[in-house]
Amino acid sequence: MKIVVLFNLHSHTDVLEYEQWARNTDLPTVNALQSIDHFEICRTTGVMGSEASAPFGYIEIIDVGDMTAFGSDVESETMQRVAAEFQSFADNPVFITTQSL
Numbered sequence: 001m002k003i004v005v006l007f008n009l010h011s012h013t014d015v016l017e018y019e020q021w022a023r024n025t026d027l028p029t030v031n032a033l034q035s036i037d038h039f040e041i042c043r044t045t046g047v048m049g050s051e052a053s054a055p056f057g058y059i060e061i062i063d064v065g066d067m068t069a070f071g072s073d074v075e076s077e078t079m080q081r082v083a084a085e086f087q088s089f090a091d092n093p094v095f096i097t098t099q100s101l
Helices: 015-031 067-074 077-089
Strands: 002-009 036-043 058-064 090-097
Touching: 015 036, 015 077, 067 077, 077 090
Parallel strands: none
Antiparallel strands: 002 058, 002 090, 036 058
């Protein structure tokens, strides 16, 4: 299962601070979880075929190999800290669960 997270940063969030945290904390911590096959964070650059800005500034793609284990992983003290830090940067993130066709 993939979880797609769409979000913008809070207006008071420093972009460079968030991106440094994402590279140095979020990506390595989540990718180290046994339940995760792959985790990536993408900065959006626009809407294809248009000059419009994307409706979200960032997209996370979490490829979960084992949802039961993922549930346990996110309850760990480390992940609770990382999740709280993420919430301090992200303004009302939308978590979308998916199923491959």
